[in-house]
Amino acid sequence: MSINNEEFRPKIVAFCCNWCSYAGADLAGSSRLAYPADVKIIRVPCSCRVNPMFILRAFEKGADGVIICGCHPGDCHYSTGNYYARRRMTLLFSMLDYMGVENGRTRVEWVSAAEGVKFSQTMNEFVEKIHSLGENVRLGDLRCKN
Amino acid sequence: MQELINRAKELLANGTVARVLGWKAGDLPYNPEPAFFTTAEELDNFVYNGFCGANLSKYMIAASKLEGKTMVCLKPCDTYSFNQLIKEHRVDREKAYIVGVGCKGKLSIEKVKDLGIKGITAVSGAEMSDDAETLTFQTIYGDKSCAYADAMLERCHVCKGKEHMVYDELIGESKDTKDAERFAEVEKIEAMSPAEKFAFFQKELSKCIRCNACRNVCPACSCRKCVFDSTKFDSAQKANVDSFEEKMFHIIRAFHVAGRCTDCGECSRVCPQGIPLHLFNRKFIKDIDELYGEYQAGADTDSKAPLTNFTFDDAEPSIVTKR
Amino acid sequence: MQRIGVFVCHCGSNIAATVDVKKVVEMVAMEPGVVHAEDYQYMCSEAGQAKIAEAVKEKNLTGIVVCSCSPRMHENTFRTAAKRAGINPYMVEIANIREHCSWIHKNVEEATEKAVILARAAIAKVNLNAPLFPGESRVTKRALVIGGGIAGIQTALDIADAGYEVDIVEKTPSIGGRMSQLDKTFPTLDCSACILTPKMVEAAAHEKITIYTYSEVEKVSGFVGDFTVDIRKKARSVDANKCTGCGVCQEKCPSKKAPSEFNRGLNTRSAIYTPFAQAIPNVPVIDRDACIKFKTGKCGVCEKVCQAGAIDYTQQDEIVTQKYGAIVVATGFDTIKLDNYDEYAYNQSKDVITSLELERIMNAAGPTKGHLERLSDGKHPHEIVFVQCVGSRCSDNRGKSYCSKICCMYTAKHAMLIRDKYPDVNVTVFYIDVRTPGKNFDEFYRRAVEEYGVNYVKGQVGKVIPQPNGKLLVQGSDLLDNKQIFKEADMVVLATAIEPEASVRQIATMLTASIDTNNFLTEAHPKLRPVESPTAGVFLSGVCQGPKDIPETVAQAGAAAVKAIGLLAKDKLTTNPCTAKADELMCNGCSTCANVCPYGAISYEEKEVNDHGIRETRRIAVVNNALCQGCGACTVTCPSGAMDLQGFSNRQIIAEVDAICR
Amino acid sequence: MSSAKNQAERIKEISGVNPLKCMKCGKCSATCPAFNEMDIKPHQFVSYVLNGDIDALANSKSLWKCLSCFACVERCPRDVQPGRLIDAARQLVIRQKGQTGLAPEEIPELLDEDLPQQLLMSAFRRYRR
Amino acid sequence: MKYTYYPGCTLRTKAKDLDAYARASAKALGFELEEVENWQCCGGVYPLGTDEIASKLSSVRALNEAKEKGQDLVTLCSACHHVIKRVNNDMKNNDDIRTRANNYMQLETPYAGETNVLHFLEVLRDKVGFDTLKEKVVNPLTGKKIGAYYGCLLLRPGKVLGFDNPENPTIIEDFIRAIGATPVVYPYRNECCGGYISLREKEMAKNMCDKIKESASGFGAEMLITACPLCMYNLNKSEAELPVYYFTELLAEALGVKEEAK
Numbered sequence A: 001m002s003i004n005n006e007e008f009r010p011k012i013v014a015f016c017c018n019w020c021s022y023a024g025a026d027l028a029g030s031s032r033l034a035y036p037a038d039v040k041i042i043r044v045p046c047s048c049r050v051n052p053m054f055i056l057r058a059f060e061k062g063a064d065g066v067i068i069c070g071c072h073p074g075d076c077h078y079s080t081g082n083y084y085a086r087r088r089m090t091l092l093f094s095m096l097d098y099m100g101v102e103n104g105r106t107r108v109e110w111v112s113a114a115e116g117v118k119f120s121q122t123m124n125e126f127v128e129k130i131h132s133l134g135e136n137v138r139l140g141d142l143r144c145k146n
Numbered sequence B: 001m002q003e004l005i006n007r008a009k010e011l012l013a014n015g016t017v018a019r020v021l022g023w024k025a026g027d028l029p030y031n032p033e034p035a036f037f038t039t040a041e042e043l044d045n046f047v048y049n050g051f052c053g054a055n056l057s058k059y060m061i062a063a064s065k066l067e068g069k070t071m072v073c074l075k076p077c078d079t080y081s082f083n084q085l086i087k088e089h090r091v092d093r094e095k096a097y098i099v100g101v102g103c104k105g106k107l108s109i110e111k112v113k114d115l116g117i118k119g120i121t122a123v124s125g126a127e128m129s130d131d132a133e134t135l136t137f138q139t140i141y142g143d144k145s146c147a148y149a150d151a152m153l154e155r156c157h158v159c160k161g162k163e164h165m166v167y168d169e170l171i172g173e174s175k176d177t178k179d180a181e182r183f184a185e186v187e188k189i190e191a192m193s194p195a196e197k198f199a200f201f202q203k204e205l206s207k208c209i210r211c212n213a214c215r216n217v218c219p220a221c222s223c224r225k226c227v228f229d230s231t232k233f234d235s236a237q238k239a240n241v242d243s244f245e246e247k248m249f250h251i252i253r254a255f256h257v258a259g260r261c262t263d264c265g266e267c268s269r270v271c272p273q274g275i276p277l278h279l280f281n282r283k284f285i286k287d288i289d290e291l292y293g294e295y296q297a298g299a300d301t302d303s304k305a306p307l308t309n310f311t312f313d314d315a316e317p318s319i320v321t322k323r
Numbered sequence C: 001m002q003r004i005g006v007f008v009c010h011c012g013s014n015i016a017a018t019v020d021v022k023k024v025v026e027m028v029a030m031e032p033g034v035v036h037a038e039d040y041q042y043m044c045s046e047a048g049q050a051k052i053a054e055a056v057k058e059k060n061l062t063g064i065v066v067c068s069c070s071p072r073m074h075e076n077t078f079r080t081a082a083k084r085a086g087i088n089p090y091m092v093e094i095a096n097i098r099e100h101c102s103w104i105h106k107n108v109e110e111a112t113e114k115a116v117i118l119a120r121a122a123i124a125k126v127n128l129n130a131p132l133f134p135g136e137s138r139v140t141k142r143a144l145v146i147g148g149g150i151a152g153i154q155t156a157l158d159i160a161d162a163g164y165e166v167d168i169v170e171k172t173p174s175i176g177g178r179m180s181q182l183d184k185t186f187p188t189l190d191c192s193a194c195i196l197t198p199k200m201v202e203a204a205a206h207e208k209i210t211i212y213t214y215s216e217v218e219k220v221s222g223f224v225g226d227f228t229v230d231i232r233k234k235a236r237s238v239d240a241n242k243c244t245g246c247g248v249c250q251e252k253c254p255s256k257k258a259p260s261e262f263n264r265g266l267n268t269r270s271a272i273y274t275p276f277a278q279a280i281p282n283v284p285v286i287d288r289d290a291c292i293k294f295k296t297g298k299c300g301v302c303e304k305v306c307q308a309g310a311i312d313y314t315q316q317d318e319i320v321t322q323k324y325g326a327i328v329v330a331t332g333f334d335t336i337k338l339d340n341y342d343e344y345a346y347n348q349s350k351d352v353i354t355s356l357e358l359e360r361i362m363n364a365a366g367p368t369k370g371h372l373e374r375l376s377d378g379k380h381p382h383e384i385v386f387v388q389c390v391g392s393r394c395s396d397n398r399g400k401s402y403c404s405k406i407c408c409m410y411t412a413k414h415a416m417l418i419r420d421k422y423p424d425v426n427v428t429v430f431y432i433d434v435r436t437p438g439k440n441f442d443e444f445y446r447r448a449v450e451e452y453g454v455n456y457v458k459g460q461v462g463k464v465i466p467q468p469n470g471k472l473l474v475q476g477s478d479l480l481d482n483k484q485i486f487k488e489a490d491m492v493v494l495a496t497a498i499e500p501e502a503s504v505r506q507i508a509t510m511l512t513a514s515i516d517t518n519n520f521l522t523e524a525h526p527k528l529r530p531v532e533s534p535t536a537g538v539f540l541s542g543v544c545q546g547p548k549d550i551p552e553t554v555a556q557a558g559a560a561a562v563k564a565i566g567l568l569a570k571d572k573l574t575t576n577p578c579t580a581k582a583d584e585l586m587c588n589g590c591s592t593c594a595n596v597c598p599y600g601a602i603s604y605e606e607k608e609v610n611d612h613g614i615r616e617t618r619r620i621a622v623v624n625n626a627l628c629q630g631c632g633a634c635t636v637t638c639p640s641g642a643m644d645l646q647g648f649s650n651r652q653i654i655a656e657v658d659a660i661c662r
Numbered sequence D: 001m002s003s004a005k006n007q008a009e010r011i012k013e014i015s016g017v018n019p020l021k022c023m024k025c026g027k028c029s030a031t032c033p034a035f036n037e038m039d040i041k042p043h044q045f046v047s048y049v050l051n052g053d054i055d056a057l058a059n060s061k062s063l064w065k066c067l068s069c070f071a072c073v074e075r076c077p078r079d080v081q082p083g084r085l086i087d088a089a090r091q092l093v094i095r096q097k098g099q100t101g102l103a104p105e106e107i108p109e110l111l112d113e114d115l116p117q118q119l120l121m122s123a124f125r126r127y128r129r
Numbered sequence E: 001m002k003y004t005y006y007p008g009c010t011l012r013t014k015a016k017d018l019d020a021y022a023r024a025s026a027k028a029l030g031f032e033l034e035e036v037e038n039w040q041c042c043g044g045v046y047p048l049g050t051d052e053i054a055s056k057l058s059s060v061r062a063l064n065e066a067k068e069k070g071q072d073l074v075t076l077c078s079a080c081h082h083v084i085k086r087v088n089n090d091m092k093n094n095d096d097i098r099t100r101a102n103n104y105m106q107l108e109t110p111y112a113g114e115t116n117v118l119h120f121l122e123v124l125r126d127k128v129g130f131d132t133l134k135e136k137v138v139n140p141l142t143g144k145k146i147g148a149y150y151g152c153l154l155l156r157p158g159k160v161l162g163f164d165n166p167e168n169p170t171i172i173e174d175f176i177r178a179i180g181a182t183p184v185v186y187p188y189r190n191e192c193c194g195g196y197i198s199l200r201e202k203e204m205a206k207n208m209c210d211k212i213k214e215s216a217s218g219f220g221a222e223m224l225i226t227a228c229p230l231c232m233y234n235l236n237k238s239e240a241e242l243p244v245y246y247f248t249e250l251l252a253e254a255l256g257v258k259e260e261a262k
Helices: A021-030 A052-060 A080-099 A116-133 B002-013 B058-065 B077-087 B109-114 B185-192 B192-205 B215-218 B243-257 B266-269 B279-292 C021-028 C046-059 C071-084 C098-101 C107-128 C150-161 C192-205 C248-252 C293-294 C301-305 C355-360 C408-423 C440-452 C505-512 C548-567 C592-595 C632-636 C649-659 D003-016 D027-031 D040-051 D054-058 D069-073 D082-094 D117-126 E016-030 E056-071 E078-091 E097-104 E120-128 E130-136 E171-178 E195-199 E202-218 E229-237 E247-255
Strands: A012-017 A039-044 A065-070 A108-110 B019-024 B034-039 B070-074 B096-100 B120-124 B134-139 B142-147 B169-171 C004-009 C034-040 C063-068 C092-098 C135-140 C142-146 C165-169 C209-212 C216-223 C226-233 C319-324 C326-329 C331-336 C353-354 C385-390 C428-429 C455-458 C462-464 C472-478 C483-489 C491-496 C498-502 C539-542 C572-574 C581-582 C602-612 C612-624 C643-645 E002-006 E030-036 E073-075 E117-119 E145-148 E182-184 E223-226 E244-246
Touching: A012 A021, A012 A116, A012 C649, A021 A039, A021 A065, A021 A116, A021 C071, A039 A116, A039 C107, A039 C548, A039 C649, A052 A065, A052 A080, A052 B142, A052 B243, A052 C649, A065 A080, A065 A116, A065 C319, A080 A108, A080 B058, A080 B185, A080 B243, A080 B279, A080 C632, B002 B019, B002 B070, B002 B169, B019 B058, B019 E145, B019 E202, B034 B058, B058 B070, B058 B077, B058 C491, B070 B077, B070 C539, B077 B096, B120 C483, B169 E056, B185 B279, B185 E073, B215 B266, B243 B279, B266 B279, C004 C021, C004 C046, C004 C107, C021 C034, C021 C063, C021 C107, C034 C046, C034 C226, C046 C063, C046 C071, C063 C071, C063 C107, C071 C092, C071 E016, C092 C098, C092 C107, C107 C649, C142 C150, C142 C319, C142 C548, C150 C192, C150 C209, C150 C326, C150 C548, C165 C216, C192 C209, C192 C539, C216 C319, C226 C326, C248 C301, C326 C505, C326 C548, C353 C355, C355 C408, C385 C408, C385 C462, C385 C472, C385 C483, C408 C428, C408 C440, C428 C472, C455 C472, C462 D027, C472 C491, C472 D027, C491 E078, C592 C602, C592 C632, C632 C643, D003 D082, D027 D040, D027 D069, D040 D082, D054 D082, D069 D082, D117 E195, D117 E229, E002 E056, E016 E030, E016 E120, E016 E130, E016 E244, E016 E247, E056 E073, E056 E078, E056 E097, E073 E078, E073 E120, E078 E097, E078 E229, E117 E120, E120 E130, E120 E171, E120 E247, E130 E171, E171 E182, E171 E247, E195 E202, E195 E229, E202 E223, E202 E229, E223 E229, E223 E247, E229 E244, E244 E247
Parallel strands: A012 A039, A012 A065, A065 A108, B019 B070, B070 B096, B096 B169, C004 C034, C004 C063, C063 C092, C142 C165, C142 C326, C165 C209, C326 C539, C353 C491, C385 C428, C385 C491, C428 C455, E002 E030, E002 E073, E073 E117, E145 E182, E145 E223, E223 E244
Antiparallel strands: B019 B034, B120 B134, B134 B142, C135 C572, C216 C226, C226 C319, C331 C498, C462 C472, C472 C483, C581 C643, C602 C612
16 A cells, blocks of 8 residues: 555554644644644543553554654643653653664644634645654664564 | 661561561672561561662562551562552552661672682671771681772662651661762663664673563562563563574563662673663663653652653654664 | 454545555455455445444454544544444454545555554554453533633523523633623624623523633543542732722722733723723722732722722632533633734834724724724824734734634625714725635625725735824725725734733643644644543533634534533533553552652552462552553553553554564 | 846745735735835735736836835734835846946935945945845 | 944044033043944844844944953943944844854854944943932933924834833933933934934925924923934934033043043
């Protein structure tokens, strides 16, 4: 099915909060605000549902970038979920950076249900960033393959 | 040491405790091991010296379920772990009679060996009664000696201090052995280029044989069933078809204990492959201190842990790229 | 293993034009667990749903994947269809191949590939789905309306008329809102007060309505059907039960220099005041910042002159805690500050005013008793210039990007009223576009031009230049004539952009209702659910949702009321079954999960368990399904993974990740 | 035509202005102190660029009348910045070989003894390449 | 306090007194102006084109010198101020311009807008403080009714220059109050004087300046003050009777150092 074997087609997983960014992605869709097909969205009830294991799992399975989108701080549907997510992701990203994994491969963005434009822009930027980083080899290869 | 034994016998005799949790001599002069003692006779095997690095807090999870109290010997740094376990309802404070034992720094046999001292038949200077300045070894190659500090575990060079956080009584003197910066090693890695960092960790992690020693010894890794043994994450397969666990084990383990790890250093101490595992935990501790305010797990039993807490204006995850 | 049926919707050409649906069917049919796959024109139609039922029967399906529009559109439709076909509704998953795929991609091959991947993820998830059964929660039969303007009043009246208790919380001393400040209304030129005050009185007299004025919502907890709200009743310093509303205190109050909020600061009021004559309740409040007694301890005139003994300087704020089943937000609007628009000289000249200030000037109860005069020298103006779109339609960060919607019409109204009452006054309106969608609106505007001779000039004003002689030189464009024109005016009226009342942000945060970048509250769906917030049990009334005029506001207020009534009419609500659940054998009882639960839904029990033959009593987390809202914060904080979220379980999400990254 | 299109693109590039953002309110022309001196008015620049009518712009005397006072830039509600468009059109002209808005031989008669250097400098930058 | 100082071409020739009064006043106020070594002309106008790099380099050189000295860069002429502040803004915020300019410059460490650019008036307002200035005035200009003439270049675009409210500025009025005189606010104080157009379009510039002066006189101003030599030149071409001074001259007078400057 691949379009062009030569071209790098990144695999990007986006975890989107059902109440804000998932709806923001819907709005981007109904407003026909394009972003690359490389982005695949997984619906979660809240950014605080995103377990670091999901992210590492994605990288291990060959993802080139993972983005987590939640409600703006202060606007969490469950009041406080995104605050916990913010701390968890900050620490996780810092650890990945510490281990030499390019920190552009992970991102957290707050996108509300009304921000279709922001959703599309964010995804375009993120895909561009992943393109500039190229294929993810590091997280898939933390142990020397011998 | 004798004072400890005497006190233990006394407590057993008067029925205050049903058993004593301490260390008994191993088959070599430098490998004492954790042990329960239930009679005065058994206590003749009790030892406490510079090689008693093991943190006994975790054994109290099991001991808490036993009939009667247990006298447990905790070094100052071990009491942080015990506090953390109280906080997480894993041990029962009422079931423990805590004897805070003095500590003058614990020794690493690996370090001794690295100093070229091998074939050891006897050690002196590791008793807790002296000043802990010099160690003398009888070896099959003759007598050798080294400075006590040169043989100390890494964690003792960044010692959290002489104070016990929780105890019923104190026996023995402690010494402040801190002579290095706690985060110096972490900072060194932080300063590397991404490629160097990656090479460093790839090299270290490649040594891992997944023996689970780090997990088993860790007082924070006290789960009844580890996620890595659970069917609920599809992360339990040991077969080669799924290499997820092997690659991510240490990151996840460090994340799971982030904000709960007291930096007791047991993981690095027990790793048979010599992987400096504390570097993961200490990175999280450093980040937590810098981003959310200084926090020492186990310093108390009621503060909110950094990962179950937040402020409205916490740093955004993008700070990682900016720092 | 599940027996899964996959149904791929064309959505007319919405999906089928960009996604090769046949190819999707072909590809997904090979997935593990899939025993049936088909495509259809409109899956959401009766016929489409019938196809699902048929396949369930024929192929003995245990799980369903629908590849269609967003689950936010039709998840419910397909769950209901599944239920009818005899499958647990929670065995349905939607692959969003419209909003997240066909609508944003152009290349058919790419879009088809993505659609297949999204379908695979949904299939992988359904393979791990388990039937779920919703519980029930009770509904408190009382509604809260935040804001006592025309929107809030109308909503409250409609809910109360249906027989439910309603509380109105209004932060100013009186209900009435912005509408009470208006002089006349378009497009029929009714007197605003004449049509508003009867409604205010009706609300005050209604036995089902309780009005808390000079009060603010302080804390909101709970969820749809069962909110608990703290209302702060600010100290009035006047005992409402004793006050007779005679007004003597206001007359005698020696401190009369506080700017009148009601008259937009154009004149002053006493420290003890009711905002306007028809205020409800007719009980004054003491403005403690302006009151001499509160500032110096010496005065007490109001206490002395009050025959009823109603003055109480010691009164404290009071917190009222009340339970509600539904909450309606009706917080309204304000005009923007003009500090970013000094080219119009609003801050430099008293004779440059906003339209809302003109309303007060035109009003008989206003600062000039209804006489049109210049605020600088009290002289009668002969030339008035109106400037449209001041701060509206600005994408340069100085103003608001949206059209404020009401300005074109009220400017026509002002122009007409001025020309009617003062035929000697020339009126010029600088406009960019005249926007008059609405019944009789364009006719109204044309009357201003044709019957009243208002001079409309197409072009924006660049600068208002105060002249040494006190006049204002208006420098503007006449685009149709391609000229720059200079007009000497006596007054300039700025059609100032409106923005949501500043307090709405805080209220939205308390309600966890989402808000857009302009601080307007977001609707659950922009077209189909325009008066509901995405947060269940929270409804939107009036300008807090978007700019609108009075008739629209009243209509929306009624709609919000109906939605609230629909909720209050139920005795029980079915709860979301996607709640957290702890595995007894894995739980450590460490309490970490309870620390992050925003609903206090997790408690601990000493429970006897049988762990592979070991019987012991353990401390174990137990989730209260009625309280749990399913956010999942606990699942991630649980170190052992004992806590999981039904419907979004660890294994399900990991399966989706794996399917996407395959 | 295609070269006009290229030139329009070039103007957009040099100016960094997106003329599509304009809502044709005329505030720039309402603001411009040189309005009466201009044949093509500030607000019209936007449509000329959009329509690709670059020849007319190049021959417009407006190019040499704009004061670069930035009043239109400051007040434009859509952040279109018409002043930048005018300047880009002027750039397009003076960058062509042999084109100049000010010939050296013109200069002596324009001078007087109070004239500040700054004026000459600015004028050179404006009129010449 | 020491500042790096960029005088600009005109202050070395036709507007020597603008400069001399500023230096004398600075001394009296206790700060020092260290002239940029071998400064080059700023070009007089900010190159608006997104692709113009070479014409921005002289500003970058001055900015970089201040950076290396660890000082703020002070300007006096409105045009220099406008150009240098905008170039600095580009160097800080425009990746393309920064990269290309640094490619030309070949500096040891690339320049990225680190220097803080201040107009002399901003130094008075933000560093010295108008209250302090008021205390140091020995010869208050009591009774003088003065109109501030801002012109365009100090104020616009407001977002980039961040000098003052571009439509209703107050900094020079506050300055006038600090030296003991009475400011006269008039609406044309931020209108253009004609700028460079006066080289050829003498009449056009004259008309514009007439309007400015008439407006100021109308509101009761007895004189105008300005920071810009070009504004000064253009305003003087208008025949309307209203004297124009550099603000530094009045400052020096108020501080009692006017004679020293000569």
